[in-house]
Amino acid sequence: MAEIIEQDIINSSVEVGSGCEWTGKGVEPQWNNPKSTKAYDHIARHHGPKLKPHELMGRATSSNKDQGQWLDSEDWIIAEQLIPKYSGKYIIDFQRPIGIVYHPDGTITESVTCAKIKRNPNGTLKYGYPVLKS
Amino acid sequence: MNNSQKFHFKLGERFLENYAAPPEDPLGELSHFEMAIRRFCFEYDHKVSIEIGDEKIQVFLDPDICMILEDDLPEQIKKLSQGKPIEIDFAESCTLSIKLVPTDDRISCTLSKFGVSGWEKVFEFDRTHVLNTLRGFLQEVMQLAVDKGYITLFEKDEFIRPAFASSTDAAVLSK
Numbered sequence: 499m500a501e502i503i504e505q506d507i508i509n510s511s512v513e514v515g516s517g518c519e520w521t522g523k524g525v526e527p528q529w530n531n532p533k534s535t536k537a538y539d540h541i542a543r544h545h546g547p548k549l550k551p552h553e554l555m556g557r558a559t560s561s562n563k564d565q566g567q568w569l570d571s572e573d574w575i576i577a578e579q580l581i582p583k584y585s586g587k588y589i590i591d592f593q594r595p596i597g598i599v600y601h602p603d604g605t606i607t608e609s610v611t612c613a614k615i616k617r618n619p620n621g622t623l624k625y626g627y628p629v630l631k632s
Numbered sequence: 633m634n635n636s637q638k639f640h641f642k643l644g645e646r647f648l649e650n651y652a653a654p655p656e657d658p659l660g661e662l663s664h665f666e667m668a669i670r671r672f673c674f675e676y677d678h679k680v681s682i683e684i685g686d687e688k689i690q691v692f693l694d695p696d697i698c699m700i701l702e703d704d705l706p707e708q709i710k711k712l713s714q715g716k717p718i719e720i721d722f723a724e725s726c727t728l729s730i731k732l733v734p735t736d737d738r739i740s741c742t743l744s745k746f747g748v749s750g751w752e753k754v755f756e757f758d759r760t761h762v763l764n765t766l767r768g769f770l771q772e773v774m775q776l777a778v779d780k781g782y783i784t785l786f787e788k789d790e791f792i793r794p795a796f797a798s799s800t801d802a803a804v805l806s807k
Contacts, residue, residue: 528659536661539670540695543653544724557651561690561725616723624699625723 500580500592503612503631507586514621515583522620529578532571537622541574545597545627554600565600566610566628573597574626577615585619589629597628638686639741639757641769643776644679647692665787666702672782673698684730685755687743691725697773699724709766709795712739734759767795 514521516529527536535542544557547568558565568574573596581588595609612631616624655670662670673694680697682689691697700708700720708718717733731742739762741755774788783791 524663525661527661531659533658534661535657535659539655540699540724543655544651544695546653549653553651556649557725560647560649560651561692563726614723616721618703624703624721 500576500590502581502588503591504589505582505586506588507582507584509585509619512585512619513583514585514619515581515617516578516621518583518621520621522618522622527622530575532575537578538574538626541568541623541626542571547571551600551606554598555604558600558602559604562602564602564629566613567598567600568613568628569595569597573613574623577613577626578617578623581615581617583621585617585621588615588617589613589632590615591631599628599630637757637761638683639755639762639765640681640683641765642681642683643769643772644681644690647677647679650674650677652694665783665791668782668787669701669777670694670698672777672780673701676776676780676782684741684743685753687753689722689726689728691722693773695724696722696726701773704794705766705770706792706795709763709770710797712766713763713795732762770795 520526528534529537532538532542545567547570549567554565554567573592577590580590589612591612593611595611596613597610599607599610601607607630610628610630612629613626614629615626618624652674655667655674657667677692677694680691680693682691712718712732712734715734717731720730722728727745729744733740737759739757739759741757742752744752770792774792777783778785778788
């Protein structure tokens, strides 16, 4: 059973996200499609399972910051469904392996179970990537 | 609270490594402008150095600055100029939130890291200096996107207009 282990809710007065009324610009994103640029753009491009290890390692080195990679794109859809329907920042523990974390020193941590997620005021996900449990 | 004048956003050198997949919109959900900004930041990536008080961080056009442009940075600047608090959030190349809270002619700036307990620094800056810094950086990045042919001058002017539109801002009134 997944668990929210840290949260910083920005606005708890309006429910947003899948299953809620769409208040953003244009048409509602396809929440159940991991390729939805509107809902999940930077997650797929910068942390998706199709990225090659050297790309994640390169980003970890150049930014001097851990870089997480999802194993399965369906998991960011699940994350969107599991976090509260409020804009804010969350750390969710799936309690099963969902990703890999590449460290700036070139080492790798596999079988990572947590992910850091931010939900925008319109409900879409601003970012989302696997992280080590702090 | 630290009083400081070091509040800088500076466009740095080109960054030639592409560590992400190219921008795509397979479902056709984004506008021409939204895709153009993503392509510009990816294909013409630059380092960006941010200096706030004694803190120095380095981010990149792709994805960090691209993401705050998507968050409608011009509208954020407009809110700040109208005396409303804003938050600029970096989570990709660093983990840092910059909360800016205006009070009269000063701005309180709180740096914090989500997920790292207890890390917070507070600075205070001249309000006009902060607004001019953010506007100047926005103008520089968007002009580069025009110069490189990703967006038109008209599109740039339309996008950045809110940042320069506030009638309550002394910096604008003086021009």
